[in-house]
């Protein structure tokens with residue numbers, strides 16, 4: 001049993017968050033969720049965390065929970081928690097599923113303007129991370145997406161992949177070379193937007209299997 005931090009971003013695949021959360025718990029793990037503002041368009045945190053409040057986000061942590069009382073003019077007090085650091089300390093593994101194009105770009109470039117990207121930026125690189133991207137086919141095939149995977153691959157201390165590799169080959173390279181970073185590639189099907197092609201988040205079984213694998217390594 002491990003402490004899993006599930007990051008959720010603003011892809012339609014976030015509608016599967018309650019199901020994924022349940023599958024991870026059924027696998028015996030303690031699970032906390034850190035959700036971006038956009039992801040809340042696709043699932044209701046109360047479904048996972050009925051007792052949640054700003055002062056007690058037991059399971060699902062939102063950006064607002066990092067700044068309690070800010071809107072009312074409250075200021076951070078010495079000994080107040082720093083939630084993204086506490087989450088990082090708590091978690092044995094970070095899973096981001098779905099990982100949308102926007103957050104992929106932030107991970108690759110080190111932007112940390114919300115709780116999830118702060119966790120990533122403060123992450124202990126000795127602990128595993130699993131990424132399950134999901135986006136429209138043309139977003140997936142866009143040269144920027146390949147550039148972002150190359151940037152993430154360059155973090156792995158085992159050389160860098162050949163610059164002419166396509167997106168599938170870079171991900172294969174990452175999964176072969178990295179001991180602590182695992183990517184569960186998207187699959188091809190009719191997407192929620194009606195387009196047919198690669199971009200749908202991998203099956204929940206495949207994601208849970210990747211988590212198991214990453215914990216065993």
Ligand SMILES: Cc1cc2nc3c(=O)[nH]c(=O)nc-3n(C[C@H](O)[C@H](O)[C@H](O)COP(=O)(O)O)c2cc1C
Nearest residue numbers: 009010011012036038039100101102103134135136
């Ligand atoms: C209905 C809808 C569906 C979306 N689906 C996706 C998606 O599957 N993948 C993606 O990369 N962006 C998708 N987006 C765009 C993201 O939600 C948007 O880029 C957002 O700013 C992401 O913020 P976040 O990365 O902080 O969660 C969608 C937006 C809407 C309105």
